[in-house]
Amino acid sequence: MKNKPEKHTVLAWARLLKASAGLLAEVEKALKQAGLPPLNWYDVLLEVSRAGPTGLRQSDIAREVLLPKHNLSRLIDRMENQGVVTRSGCDSDGRAKQVCLTDIGETLLRKMWQVYGAEIQIRLGEPLSDAQQHALAEIAGILLDQESRH
Amino acid sequence: MKNKPEKHTVLAWARLLKASAGLLAEVEKALKQAGLPPLNWYDVLLEVSRAGPTGLRQSDIAREVLLPKHNLSRLIDRMENQGVVTRSGCDSDGRAKQVCLTDIGETLLRKMWQVYGAEIQIRLGEPLSDAQQHALAEIAGILLDQESRH
DNA sequence: GATAGCTAGTTGCATTTGCAACTATGTGGC
DNA sequence: GCCACATAGTTGCAAATGCAACTAGCTATC
Numbered sequence: 001m002k003n004k005p006e007k008h009t010v011l012a013w014a015r016l017l018k019a020s021a022g023l024l025a026e027v028e029k030a031l032k033q034a035g036l037p038p039l040n041w042y043d044v045l046l047e048v049s050r051a052g053p054t055g056l057r058q059s060d061i062a063r064e065v066l067l068p069k070h071n072l073s074r075l076i077d078r079m080e081n082q083g084v085v086t087r088s089g090c091d092s093d094g095r096a097k098q099v100c101l102t103d104i105g106e107t108l109l110r111k112m113w114q115v116y117g118a119e120i121q122i123r124l125g126e127p128l129s130d131a132q133q134h135a136l137a138e139i140a141g142i143l144l145d146q147e148s149r150h
Numbered sequence: 151m152k153n154k155p156e157k158h159t160v161l162a163w164a165r166l167l168k169a170s171a172g173l174l175a176e177v178e179k180a181l182k183q184a185g186l187p188p189l190n191w192y193d194v195l196l197e198v199s200r201a202g203p204t205g206l207r208q209s210d211i212a213r214e215v216l217l218p219k220h221n222l223s224r225l226i227d228r229m230e231n232q233g234v235v236t237r238s239g240c241d242s243d244g245r246a247k248q249v250c251l252t253d254i255g256e257t258l259l260r261k262m263w264q265v266y267g268a269e270i271q272i273r274l275g276e277p278l279s280d281a282q283q284h285a286l287a288e289i290a291g292i293l294l295d296q297e298s299r300h
Numbered sequence: 301g302a303t304a305g306c307t308a309g310t311t312g313c314a315t316t317t318g319c320a321a322c323t324a325t326g327t328g329g330c
Numbered sequence: 331g332c333c334a335c336a337t338a339g340t341t342g343c344a345a346a347t348g349c350a351a352c353t354a355g356c357t358a359t360c
Contacts, residue, residue, distance in 0.1 A: 003267075003268045003271055004267055004268070004271060005267055005270040005271040005274070005275045006275065008280065008283050008284060009270060009274055009275040009283055010267075010270060011287045012274060012278075012283045012284070012286045012287040013270045013274050015286075015287055015290035015291055015294055016170055016173075016274075016286060016290045017170060017174065018216065018290075018294060019290040019291075019293040019294050019297070020166055020167060020170040020171075021170075021216050022216060022293070022294065022297040023166075023293065023297070024167065025216065026297065038346095057308080058308070058309065059307080059308060059309080066168065066171050066172060066175065068348075068349095069308075069309065069310095070309080070310075070311085070347090070348080070349080070350095071346085071347060071348075072309095073308095073309060073310060073311090074310090074311095074346080074347090075346090077310095078346095093307090093308080093355080093356075094308095094354075094355050094356075095307065095309065095353095095354065095355045096307090096308055096309080096355090097308080097309070117153075117154055117160075118153045118154070120155040120159060120160060120163045121153055121154060121155040121159065123293070123296065123297075124155070124159055124162060124163050124166075124293070125155045125156065125159040127293060127295075127296045128162075128289065128292060128293075130158065132289050132292070133158050133159055133162045134158060134162070135285050135289065136162045136165075136166060136286075136289050137158065137161045137162040137165050137166075139278065139282050139285065139286050140162065140165035140166045140168075141165055141169075142277055142278060142282070143165075143169040143172070143173065143273070143274070143277060143278075144168060144169050144172065145277075146273065146277045147169070147172040147173070147176070147273075207338080208338075208339065209337080209338060209339080218317085218318075218319095219339065220317090220318080220319080220320095220339080220340075220341085221316085221317065221318075222339095223338095223339060223340060223341090224316080224317090224340090224341095225316095227340095228316095240338095243325075243326070243337090243338080244324075244325050244326075245323095245324065245325045245326070245337065245338040245339065246325090246337090246338055246339080247338080247339070302359105302360090303358100303360090304357100304358090304359085304360105305356105305357085305358085305359105306355105306356080306357075306358095307354100307355085307356075307357095308353100308354085308355080308356095309352105309353085309354085309355105310351105310352080310353080310354105311350105311351085311352075311353100312349105312350095312351085312352100313348105313349090313350090313351105314347100314348085314349085315346105315347080315348075315349095316345105316346080316347070316348090317344100317345080317346070317347080318343105318344085318345075318346085319342105319343090319344085319345095320341100320342090320343095320344105321340105321341085321342085321343105322339105322340080322341075322342100323338100323339085323340080323341100324337100324338085324339085324340100325336105325337080325338080325339100326335105326337070326338095327334105327335080327336075327337095328333100328334090328335085328336100329332100329333085329334090329335105330331105330332085330333085330334105
């Protein structure tokens with residue numbers, strides 16, 4: 001168990017972070033140009049949409065989208081203000097809030113996907129072969145497992 | 151040329167972004183716990199260090215670290231306040247500022263690397279095989295090329 | 301069934317980021 | 331030389347983020 005990384009490890013790291021930061025920036029730009037809200041709105045909308053009509057609790061969303069709870073709380077504030085989600089008390093747990101998707105939210109989700117999906121295709125689908133995409137998914141999956149292993 | 155991504159493309163994308171966001175968060179946490187400044191300080195310090203005693207211009211740094219210029223301007227403000235870099239007018243171009251590393255900055259660079267490098271090893275070096283690290287570097291390299299192709 | 305501790309969410313305040321307008325210097329066409 | 335235009339960097343203001351303290355509801359132990 002070494003505590004200093006090899007050169008090729010550092011190279012992979014540097015490229016990974018820089019590439020994903022760049023991708024992120026480009027997608028944010030595309031969304032903004034289309035007059036749409038930032039990417040973390042999409043992440044939240046998607047989670048809430050997947051949860052179906054019962055919705056899900058803020059803490060669940062926070063865990064999924066890797067946002068600290070206080071931060072998510074205010075993000076949901078903004079989203080609720082725009083009418084894309086509703087926030088209501090949870091029966092089984094008095095502390096929790098259920099977040100549900102509205103029709104407006106569903107529409108927004110689809111609109112964002114039109115832009116977002118196209119970007120994914122351009123930025124990842126086009127430049128990488130299928131084999132490379134699978135390899136990337138596998139490697140990133142390992143890293144995610146590692147992270148969730150705390 | 152499709153404009154909708156395949157399922158495996160979306161999977162790779164989602165995992166890539168989530169994994170790198172997680173890695174980033176963990177490294178930031180480790181730096182903070184060690185009482186060190188955030189990661190973008192390291193990126194800047196490294197760039198400036200690589201440039202040698204002549205230093206380099208803010209716009210060059212901005213391009214390298216993917217930070218908008220106004221943002222970098224204020225980051226350099228903070229770093230200059232802490233005495234880790236100096237900012238001086240550039241002879242050949244009256245608009246530009248040369249940014250140079252101080253001794254304090256060099257020390258900080260090394261201290262940050264102690265923590266940062268160890269994190270890279272733990273988060274990327276340990277969980278991935280050498281082959282996977284090479285594959286990751288190659289794939290991320292393609293994405294970077296694509297981005298720089300504007 | 302009281303109390304200590306944990307979890308869900310919110311809020312105030314400081315820091316950082318994003319955006320647009322601005323200054324000042326450099327560049328190219330005429 | 332003078333003009334329009336591009337580039338380097340800064341600044342004011344609004345929005346978002348991070349941090350710590352807080353409220354309120356759950357859980358477990360005695």
